[in-house]
Amino acid sequence: MIVEKTNIKDCFLIKPKVFKDERGYFFESFHQEKFEKQTHIKTNFIQDNESMSNYGVIRGLHAQQGKFAQAKLIRVVQGKVLDVIVDARKDSPSFGEVYSSLISAYNKYQIFVPKGCLHGFSVLQDETIFTYKCDEFYLPSSEIGVYPLDEDLAIDWGLAKGEAKLSDKDVKNPKWKTFVSGIF
Numbered sequence: 001m002i003v004e005k006t007n008i009k010d011c012f013l014i015k016p017k018v019f020k021d022e023r024g025y026f027f028e029s030f031h032q033e034k035f036e037k038q039t040h041i042k043t044n045f046i047q048d049n050e051s052m053s054n055y056g057v058i059r060g061l062h063a064q065q066g067k068f069a070q071a072k073l074i075r076v077v078q079g080k081v082l083d084v085i086v087d088a089r090k091d092s093p094s095f096g097e098v099y100s101s102l103i104s105a106y107n108k109y110q111i112f113v114p115k116g117c118l119h120g121f122s123v124l125q126d127e128t129i130f131t132y133k134c135d136e137f138y139l140p141s142s143e144i145g146v147y148p149l150d151e152d153l154a155i156d157w158g159l160a161k162g163e164a165k166l167s168d169k170d171v172k173n174p175k176w177k178t179f180v181s182g183i184f
């Protein structure tokens with residue numbers, strides 16, 4: 001697999017080696033030893049998640065904080081998303097930076113999202129199935145979020161104006177400036 005650094009510290013774009021033959025294809029979707037050797041990050045994923053969404057949905061920007069902060073390894077098994085990470089670690093050299101990449105069932109790319117980063121994605125194809133590993137269990141009380149259409153972050157989600165469909169929870173999430181004022 002190819003592991004590429006991004007502009008966010010310890011956030012990696014991963015391009016797995018895909019073996020194709022007349023039957024179809026095979027690839028290792030996760031290999032702990034190879035992952036740790038190439039990223040120098042120790043992992044212990046303990047929860048797998050899956051969600052399905054239709055075109056125009058944005059899920060995020062979310063994270064869990066404190067002891068239950070989650071690192072994630074994300075991929076798409078059907079469809080296409082624009083995956084977005086925002087560094088919310090106030091002591092990080094890439095604090096406040098945004099990284100985004102097209103992740104699809106076609107390119108089979110993955111992103112490692114480090115603990116302390118906000119994560120979200122926009123759905124660019126109907127019936128997109130998104131799956132990801134987490135290294136801490138879900139704890140709703142530890143969840144934090146930022147409004148994904150925040151004008152200061154100015155994230156290009158790849159959707160036309162007014163197309164984004166957010167959950168009631170996400171619509172109410174604080175703006176980036178409010179979030180930042182709360183962590184300093």
Ligand SMILES: Cc1cn([C@H]2C[C@H](O)[C@@H](COP(=O)(O)OP(=O)(O)O[C@H]3O[C@H](C)C(=O)[C@H](O)[C@H]3O)O2)c(=O)[nH]c1=O
Pocket residue numbers: 049051059060062063119120121138167
């Ligand atoms: C995340 C999660 C949710 N749930 C339940 C809680 C709700 O009843 C339902 C939907 O939850 P939510 O609306 O928070 O799902 P998403 O908006 O996809 O949230 C995720 O979206 C962004 C992209 C992320 O990176 C996070 O992992 C996660 O916050 O699933 C669980 O039972 N376990 C879980 O681990």
